[in-house]
Amino acid sequence: MKQVFVKDLKKEMDVIDFFMVKSIAVKTGSTGKPYLDVILGDKTGEINGKKWDVGTSDHLLKEKDMVKIIAHVTEFNSQLQLKIQRIRKAVPESNPEDILDMGDFVKAAPEDPEEMYDYIYGVCESMDDQDYKALCMKVLNENRDKLMYYPAASKNHHAELGGLLYHTKRMLMNGERVCEVYTGLNRDLVSTGVILHDIQKIFEIDADTDGMASGYSFEGQMLGHIVMGVKYVDKLALELGIPSEKRIMLEHMVLSHHYEPEFGSPKKPLFPEAEVLHYLDILDARMYDMEEALKVTEPGGFSDRIWTLDNRRIYKQER
Amino acid sequence: MKQVFVKDLKKEMDVIDFFMVKSIAVKTGSTGKPYLDVILGDKTGEINGKKWDVGTSDHLLKEKDMVKIIAHVTEFNSQLQLKIQRIRKAVPESNPEDILDMGDFVKAAPEDPEEMYDYIYGVCESMDDQDYKALCMKVLNENRDKLMYYPAASKNHHAELGGLLYHTKRMLMNGERVCEVYTGLNRDLVSTGVILHDIQKIFEIDADTDGMASGYSFEGQMLGHIVMGVKYVDKLALELGIPSEKRIMLEHMVLSHHYEPEFGSPKKPLFPEAEVLHYLDILDARMYDMEEALKVTEPGGFSDRIWTLDNRRIYKQER
Amino acid sequence: MKQVFVKDLKKEMDVIDFFMVKSIAVKTGSTGKPYLDVILGDKTGEINGKKWDVGTSDHLLKEKDMVKIIAHVTEFNSQLQLKIQRIRKAVPESNPEDILDMGDFVKAAPEDPEEMYDYIYGVCESMDDQDYKALCMKVLNENRDKLMYYPAASKNHHAELGGLLYHTKRMLMNGERVCEVYTGLNRDLVSTGVILHDIQKIFEIDADTDGMASGYSFEGQMLGHIVMGVKYVDKLALELGIPSEKRIMLEHMVLSHHYEPEFGSPKKPLFPEAEVLHYLDILDARMYDMEEALKVTEPGGFSDRIWTLDNRRIYKQER
Amino acid sequence: MKQVFVKDLKKEMDVIDFFMVKSIAVKTGSTGKPYLDVILGDKTGEINGKKWDVGTSDHLLKEKDMVKIIAHVTEFNSQLQLKIQRIRKAVPESNPEDILDMGDFVKAAPEDPEEMYDYIYGVCESMDDQDYKALCMKVLNENRDKLMYYPAASKNHHAELGGLLYHTKRMLMNGERVCEVYTGLNRDLVSTGVILHDIQKIFEIDADTDGMASGYSFEGQMLGHIVMGVKYVDKLALELGIPSEKRIMLEHMVLSHHYEPEFGSPKKPLFPEAEVLHYLDILDARMYDMEEALKVTEPGGFSDRIWTLDNRRIYKQER
């Protein structure tokens, strides 16, 4: 069972514990001697390690292997680094202590995917508008498997297992509340926009079942999830016989939700529900990034510069 | 009592009713003959009128007078225009039918100022943080008179009687709901930011008790309500002995709430509550502008281009 | 038969000839008297006219009527204007001289639509790639009727009868030549991109059979011809069983042909044929606008400022 | 006594001399052996040094210590580097040769702080306007201690001991001359603006008495020296009973002196003295940066790219 996490490592600590191999290579040092260069991780972060004495079995290790190490924490260029004495692959079949909880090794949204999915499904079931309801149900049903693990990004906000569900759920929660204040809004239209807006990320991004993205699909690079989303809504809406005004309004919501052309939206929102969708989206992304930044910041201090927040350094109140 | 409103005027109608004089001048026509050129209004809008035969008493009329007219609605350059036969000042003292409800003549927020003020006051009273509470109470108490009628802008969104209260109240309502979704947020800090963010508009803008702005104050032009607001919070916080961390955070919220330098904020939000404040502000402004645009748009059609919405034409669903 | 054209009118000329009514209204002058305000046009341009004495039959005239006028050319605000004495609707049924050649009244591309269509069709027939060929043939066949008259814009370049065909044809001609110089290019792919790139303008723009646009369709405003074009290619390619690589590349060509996000392309061209498509498009638009500007410019002089050319004034060589 | 300066070091020289420790750390080499990694400096620059054999006493050295070294100058990645044989802390108490002139080790403005301060003070004393005079005197008196050493920046122009005084003095000198040419300017107002414009840098930046900045204060990060300056002028002006027109104009000068929103000024200068202040400021910064760049450039050659000068390479005339 795992006991020490990356975020808790301190200089000069000795470590004997399990990690996941994120990348690994045998390299040649400046004196011509080979060494093992590895990045190890768990759900809290990643750390670089070096093993100066490469053994035969070390050559067999590969990405995503679970390994046990004996190491010492040093510092190099003001970054922590592991000086590894021993490293071996975990063998859960024969070694009881090697039976690991994968949840310790994979960054994941803080809520259970099943429950998030059910919450979203519940919102659909409660819709009054039968067109929007049918469309959302179909989308949720036919993409259920991938939604269970897909991240909402390859890096940046919600790049984690179940990230897309988490992003969608919090936007839905906030969307329902906005409709209580701005009572002229069509609640079902807002919710449908939320459910559809990023759905094609599951075909734009290539990700494995741990929610880790490895890159972009061919269509993702050539068209992007926004235009793919418009095509997808078009196809489903025609199949379901949804009236053209509603169909085009939904396609417009997907198309305009990034708001600015330079962020991928060739049209700006042209009705209130489309406008609201954009602000639900951006507010959720910003809250996520700030929460993440403040998790590792001391009270009364500033975080590192956060690239996705225009390089701002976020402040954590001392109280 | 007023019966016909500007928004209901149609070409070729005859009108006998009361209006407020928005501007008035005797001008010389292209043939050298004088005529009366007047803009008349009520709570629903404004219209230009011409009287081709200027009488002696016409010279005495002035801005903000209540007048009764006999006129015919014509069209000039595809705009409606009144051809006025007679115009006289209302004399409520001697003429019972001239006793008017001022509410018919002044564009106002859709809720009662007293009630909006009480709602906001109630939010303050319920605050747990005694520093924020004391500060907000002081702000509300010492600016109560002006808040009862001040608009939130000289033109654009919330340029109406009670507009600043209305803007503040809806942001508070939405702010409380956002804190239900993003539970790490400090609700009292968000509410305090909302109450303070535009408070100095009452000294930046020159407005009369009908909520109509006539321009900007000297300090308003030289410094603007954002920097004036920072100074105001500084002064109050020092008087009330508020700890410096809280004081500076509140000043930062006021300073950063327009988000982008080119809109007047030299700093971007550096903590989540400041970030949220910006989005509450902009969302309320956008919802207001879209609601206004759609009020005068036919279902299934697009509004005129709205300057404050980047010249977008807003669509009204046909349903 | 028409004898005098708008571009030939000079101050103080007397005019007795036929024009098309572009817009018409009875207005009230500053002295309260009604007058007829009309814009008249032919294939060479438009001019404003006033008739100070409105007759009964004048009220019956409407947009797109052909009229005969007796008028004098005056100048107002340094623009020519017609002072109309008489105006009457043309009655070709009963009046031989009123039998008009519509070609004199409608701005049209300089080549015959049938011939341009055949040229484009011929390019398709000569394609080696059966997928591209099938797709282009289908597009041409199913849109033949509209292509015969559609403009390529509601205003700006190629806003004329047959403008879309003319734009497409000249791009095809130039595209074939570019492939002679840059021999690595796939000629059929370039040609297919040219034929598809603006095809959805026939559904984005509302135009009549004279090639005059009256506005944009609902889907045109909400999505735009670029995204509509991607959806259209997607639908056709799936019907025709075109391999997905080719399908996505063609969709990408349509999506990226405006090059910059602020001009509507969320993706920049990612392969040489897509890059070439953009330059064929922009060069043809620029050549068209410059040719139009120079038509009405004296040798050795500069044109007026041309809005579509960044307000440049174009020079015509004296030679 | 120090004899060799950083700017004079050449490859393959042997060095026995004193330097100040700018940063120091014991690091682990690629073979696992510890070594000492140090940055040494004096008033002319900084250089990296390595000591491959770490002694016990080496662990006791820390930032800002004065040390004596025996070393050889080598080159690494086309940068000079010291290969240190011996290093020891200076002990002026017991070792006469270790008594050092701190001026050799700290980058400082080229004039004496006392004299610069007196010059500025003299300008204040000669003011005719009693309001501006009282304000400036108070500012100079209550900030005298910090002004004696504060830099004008944490890096970039005038980041040196006494830099803020030097920047202020040269701007004052130039300001007086500009008023000779543009005779309508109010000389006292210009001078007051110069003295106030950057004064809050002494609270925005954290610096030690050697004029070296270590970062920004909490208020500095949240509000910045411009807004802090406005608040400071406001407070002082109210204390001194300065008329509101003058007070607001001075606050506006501080607020607008960076000219562009993206550089921190939400308002542009609205009167000539505010306009002049901006140009005095930027010209002094540019002259400083160019002078610094040319100090280390050969005649007839170009400097390195200077980041604060938009990455320009500055040319030094050969003559």
Added chain:
Amino acid sequence: MKQVFVKDLKKEMDVIDFFMVKSIAVKTGSTGKPYLDVILGDKTGEINGKKWDVGTSDHLLKEKDMVKIIAHVTEFNSQLQLKIQRIRKAVPESNPEDILDMGDFVKAAPEDPEEMYDYIYGVCESMDDQDYKALCMKVLNENRDKLMYYPAASKNHHAELGGLLYHTKRMLMNGERVCEVYTGLNRDLVSTGVILHDIQKIFEIDADTDGMASGYSFEGQMLGHIVMGVKYVDKLALELGIPSEKRIMLEHMVLSHHYEPEFGSPKKPLFPEAEVLHYLDILDARMYDMEEALKVTEPGGFSDRIWTLDNRRIYKQER
């Protein structure tokens, strides 16, 4: 002799005085009657006038005629306007009172062209550097005639008789003072840059001997005064045998003096004297525009929006 100036006209005044015709036309009123539409001016400004009863001799008046009028000042669209009863051409040959001082009618720099020229000439004579001296002398000598009257712009700053000399002189004065503060600058190089920087405006702009620009020359439109200036310096420097380093530095100063590419400078200043030249230029332009704006502004008030000052409204201190 002229007694009343345009800037002193007030509503309802009666005027009998001389003005210069700036433009004139016989137009047709909305009732079909001809009237005379004229713009009259003097050195303080311009005003529109109408004469409703056109006489035969009125047709003979033309631009730049000096006329005497009898008129009444009215207001139209909140602008003053002259209602002209009589207008006649001045006949100085036969009418003693018609002998006018042209200086009353032409906007001119506030100093005598001869004296400004001599000042500039004196600066050249005092140069130590014989190359720069020879070059400047040649430039002044061969362009003396045009310099006596040329404006520095067709509109905007220094668009007045002698404007180019005035702009050059004040920049020279300020340049000499800047060299007193920044003592490393080469004074002769700065002065030479000032004298050359705008010299080709006399070939870029078409202007008459009253300093009024009528447009741009062919070469001015195609190349602009900056590039024309580079060519001119090149030609002269080769003729005079000036060393290439100096020649290229001077060409660079001319090329870079607008600083930003979008204002016409493809290169930014690459040495201190070129940098200074830019700031001398822009400061003089800004001071000129602000002085002009404040001339017609009441103390304690704001000017109209000034286009050349980014639409700022400039404040005039009340004192």
Added chain:
Amino acid sequence: MKQVFVKDLKKEMDVIDFFMVKSIAVKTGSTGKPYLDVILGDKTGEINGKKWDVGTSDHLLKEKDMVKIIAHVTEFNSQLQLKIQRIRKAVPESNPEDILDMGDFVKAAPEDPEEMYDYIYGVCESMDDQDYKALCMKVLNENRDKLMYYPAASKNHHAELGGLLYHTKRMLMNGERVCEVYTGLNRDLVSTGVILHDIQKIFEIDADTDGMASGYSFEGQMLGHIVMGVKYVDKLALELGIPSEKRIMLEHMVLSHHYEPEFGSPKKPLFPEAEVLHYLDILDARMYDMEEALKVTEPGGFSDRIWTLDNRRIYKQER
């Protein structure tokens, strides 16, 4: 004779072959031992090499030497690297196998310089316009030597031996074809613009006879090839007595060919031939960069990010 090229090297290969030294230095390793650090290249690319054991003769090697090496290919930081056992200078005088074809070592345009020159010369000879013809002949004749090897850039597109000729030739070929489609264009004017547009690159860039640029000339840095080109055309045109309209149009074509101020053109093209010149230029650059990128990309894959193509990754069709 060379057998293995840089682009063909693979990890763990042994190499015995000739390369050109691109840069060389003896450096000190982290353990204090010297080693040889060298960049070796041929016409297909460059690779870094290390020799850990520095011999006496190694010190004599210098840039541009031809060397023979015995080495092993390793990988460092995911880049290939040579571990060199032996290195010696080629001695063609005494060693037959050391007689090398320089074409194997220098990146060059794919066509013979003589043939490209002759093609361009032929275009000139065929011109009808005697002015353009004379000008182009003179330019070609007097710059023939440099044109034989000059690159068109110091890096980026056409940075190769004969690159300027290749760029010019392909633009001429495409220009002639564009004139077939847009028949109003003056073919001789287009061709002359192409020949002149970049000609001063041979004085802006410092390059050796292998077409390798080492930097920029003094005039190149101060003025740039565009402004230098304008001066050059001016000088030649005056010598040849070319009419001023033609001269200024050609200077304008050179000046405007980068189109945007931020890319060095202070004027945008003002006639069709100048407009076409820009598009010929940019299309040729883009085609070159894409062709280069795709040479080293697998079918069905994306290239690395290409800096000159806005960091796009270019796709190579699988087919």
